[in-house]
Amino acid sequence: MGRKVLVLNQDYTALAVCSIPKAFLLVYLNKADLVAESENEQLHSISQAFPMPSVIRLHKYIYMPYKGVILSxxxxxxxxxxxxxxxxxxxxxxxxxxxxxxxxxxxxxxxxxxxxxxxxxxxGDLTPEEANMPLRSKPFKPSFIMFLRDLGGSLESSWIPFLGKREKAIF
Structure with a gap:
């Protein structure tokens, strides 16, 4: 279960990505709604089967004053x-x-x-032009949504309405 689940705020804006067990627990404890589930997989207990979450929405709005990507x-x-x-x-x-x-x-x-x-x-101490070493892509600050979307490597189809399709950056 290495897959991730997209967590939406109460207003359907992307908030975070979490693990499947964490998402299931939020839904089970009535702290979130299941918005989209995996088409092919389910979670099983001894006597029951539950849908495997792909996208969940929190019941309570979480105020996020700044959703930036940390420079690291x-x-x-x-x-x-x-x-x-x-x-x-x-x-x-x-x-x-x-x-x-x-x-x-x-x-x-x-x-x-x-x-x-x-x-x-x-x-060394030269610019790329002075060293005759052109950059393959121009450095940029990624947006929070772009970072969430590209975090796991593969974008799940159920996430697209909330994050948008991954576009190849042209620099």
Whole structure:
């Protein structure tokens, strides 16, 4: 049961992703409604079968003042699909400042990218243009919905009405 369940707020906006046991418990305790269930699978007890949740909606509205994605090493790697943005390697990954810190570059979503050690060393204190190392994709700050949608790798069809289809980013 490694699959995830989309959790919606009372107003049907995407709130989070949780495990199947957690989602089932919320529905069983009448804290959430089952909005969509798995078509092929069920949860079984000794004497009963229950629908396996795919999307649930909370009964109580949860106020979320800011739904942003935290800037972290893992989240940069996830945004860049664990691939060096210079050569495409998946080995020995590090973070690289597109505009080097020594030249005023800041630690922001728009200035950090995934790079393998070899490319990071080769680029050094230069910009990608100066090092003649073009980026495969321009760094960007992902939205909360985009991050939820892309978190698990595969987007469940029952989530599409609430998150939208995954579009290939063009940079």
């Amino acid at each position: 090493r893992q989240n940069i790697f996830r945004r860049d699909h664990n691939v060096c943005q210079y050569c495409g390697s998946k080995d020995d990954l590090t973070l690289d400042h597109v505009m080097p810190k020594s030249r005023g570059g800041r630690t922001t979503w728009d200035n950090l990218t995934t790079a393998c050690r070899r490319c990071n060393s080769k680029k």
